[in-house]
Amino acid sequence: MARKRKGRDISGWLVVDKPAGPTSTAVVNKVRWALDARKAGHAGTLDPEATGVLAVALGEATKTVPYITDALKAYEFTVRLGIATNTDDAEGEELGTSDLRPDDAAIKAALSDFVGDIEQVPPQFSAVKIDGQRAYQRARDGESMDIAARPLFVESLLLIDRPDADHVTLEMVCGKGGYVRSIARDLGQKLGCLGHVRDLRRVWSGPFDAADGLTLARIEELARTPELDAHLQPLEAGLDDLPEVKATAEGATRLRNGNPGMVIASDIDYGEECWASFEGRAVAVGRFKAGELHPSRVFNLPQGSAD
Known part of the structure; x- marks a missing residue:
């Protein structure tokens, strides 16, 4: 039986202004430690000597990494x-x-x-x-x-x-x-x-700018504090390039279970990839077909409005 990884179930994005020297993996590990996060990954490797934006995804936000990787x-x-x-x-x-x-x-x-x-x-x-x-x-x-x-x-x-x-x-x-x-x-x-x-x-x-990034020194300074949590951007930031549709209450329940769910959409073409929200939070990514979203990724997030 695999050992369960320790850490908080925290989801969102932390934008790091990477310095020259550390690898992208080393930066991710530092962020995961500083936030005591159970799961983390990054969107787009930077060479060790490169600097600038390294967007680190935490928890459920790791499911949106491909959309940032594909972005300009x-x-x-x-x-x-x-x-x-x-x-x-x-x-x-x-x-x-x-x-x-x-x-x-x-x-x-x-x-x-x-x-x-x-x-x-x-x-x-x-x-x-x-x-x-x-x-x-x-x-x-x-x-x-x-x-x-x-x-x-x-x-x-x-x-x-x-x-x-x-x-x-x-x-x-x-x-x-x-x-x-x-x-x-x-x-x-x-x-x-x-x-x-x-x-x-x-x-x-994509939507992440170096001007909004934290240095590694600042991350270490704020490690394991609510102040660092306050710098987290919501999971939904990783879906910036996809159109949004609104799930109905019943549709959201079905989507969370991995089933097609009813959504309210406008200007969405049949078969187009988009993401569904309910009460301000992302529920799933999938393809829009005849009034329903057919999910390919489902998010396990707390219900209620996103801060």
């Missing part, structure tokens, strides 16, 4: 021109150098090729699985791999600063599965000058 995200990052590395960031070994330094006009012109639906090859040092093993594990053993290109939607990619000839600061808004390090690598190759990411910050992720 914004990154601000600086590319070091003239040097390629094996990790495509400043932590790696130098692979090659170039004295060429394109001007701003050439850089802006090249950025247009990275906007829209593109194909992107993940870095050698990435979590992509190759024959059942993570790419970074094989790369650490000195192996060079042919990694298949993957689709990525890039809504925008803008030059926002040029601190000096060696560096450009870019802002990218993209969908799920984007590797900023690959953008830096490929841009350097296209410009003929090589390049890698020097620093990276996730500015926002």
